[in-house]
Amino acid sequence: MSEPQQASQQTSPRVVIVTGMSGAGRRTAAHAMEDLGWFVVDNLPPSMVSQLVETARRGGQDRVAVGLDVRSREMFDQLPRSLAQLEVQGVRREICYLEANDDAIVRRQESARRPLPLQDGGSLIQAIAQERRMLGNLRADADVVIDTSNLNVHQLVHRVGHIYGSGDDQATRFQIMSFGFKNGVPVDADMVFDVRFLPNPHWVPHLRPQTGLSREVSDYVLAQPGAQEFLDQLVGLVNTVGPGYFREGKRQATIAIGCTGGKHRSTSMTEAFAARLRAEGVQVSVLHRDLGRE
Structure with a gap:
């Protein structure tokens, strides 16, 4: 059998884009998926998602997660095209969106003593509002939304495990x-x-x-x-x-x-x-x- 024929018979991996508000637990969710056996790549340029999927396909990886946040500034231009390309390739893609209310994000950022990616010396509340606006379309298109405002780390890991830990995909x-x-x-x-x-x-x-x-x-x-x-x-x-x-x-x-x-x-x-x-x-x-x- 020729190499193109072998590639065509390989099963396309399940691809999940893990994104959401800074301070909402995106990295914790990505780490939890990695512990569940997912192949996880964080902050990959959206233009490279298609290449990653092809590499995963050839390597026999059947579950791929890509972490994206507003630091990947090009994602707002390139991500829609990359997702459309995956659909053309017959790849099943999903969006997992992590969010939290303003109070929770402020509390977490003050505890971590780190500015938000969009803060640039401005106020934390303004940066949160700007990030929500920028991520609005992704939030609307998400297949899974997890609100972490009232969740601790262990509860978030448990939720991720329930959603992405089972190999049985025959029912909701x-x-x-x-x-x-x-x-x-x-x-x-x-x-x-x-x-x-x-x-x-x-x-x-x-x-x-x-x-x-x-x-x-x-x-x-x-x-x-x-x-x-x-x-x-x-x-x-x-x-x-x-x-x-x-x-x-x-x-x-x-x-x-x-x-x-x-x-x-x-x-x-x-x-x-x-x-x-x-x-x-x-x-x-x-x-x-x-x-x-x-």
Whole structure:
């Protein structure tokens, strides 16, 4: 068999562009992917992405991640052309976008004592605003958005592992996230549901110090009128949208379930919902965003 024929029969690697706001954890996400066996290249000129993919193909690499941020100034001109070229080559490409709110970025940058790439002696807030504007189109085109505002490093690594750690790519994977509305709605969730229609265990003295991970709180929440019916509806929803997501190329989706503080009701319902989905063969991971927060 000739070399061109061999090359044509080689499988194109999966390519993920890892980008996002400075201070949002892009480098942590890239390192996590590297630990998962991905071939990771950071700050590669976008014009070289196609060459990298061809090199990875010849070397038998089936998963390639390219880290890009605003320091790669040429990416805003060259990246759209590079992504279009990958599509012509039949390469499946994705964009993973890391973001965080202004307060989180300011806190992290002040802790690291490093200026943002666009700061140039100006104010930190102005640099953040300028970066958001420059990255707006990439954010809109992203296949996966991870909001790290309320995540620690370990939670971020866990999320990356759920999204990019599985070799089974035959169905959309779901992350079920509990949260507290008082700490803000997760902006990276694909669907958000409110379980504050259920009685709050916070007002039951012996349940207040416990969490939804305890059997006693879970039994209390799940026994309330409407709880099981709500879970039935959610499972039916996933069975409906899951295949559609997959047909449209969406391989990861996040469903957020919120209560007041993210301690009792949302945690119990998230665990129960995830258990139901696993019983039906759905790939699921769980994140309790606000558990442990005051």
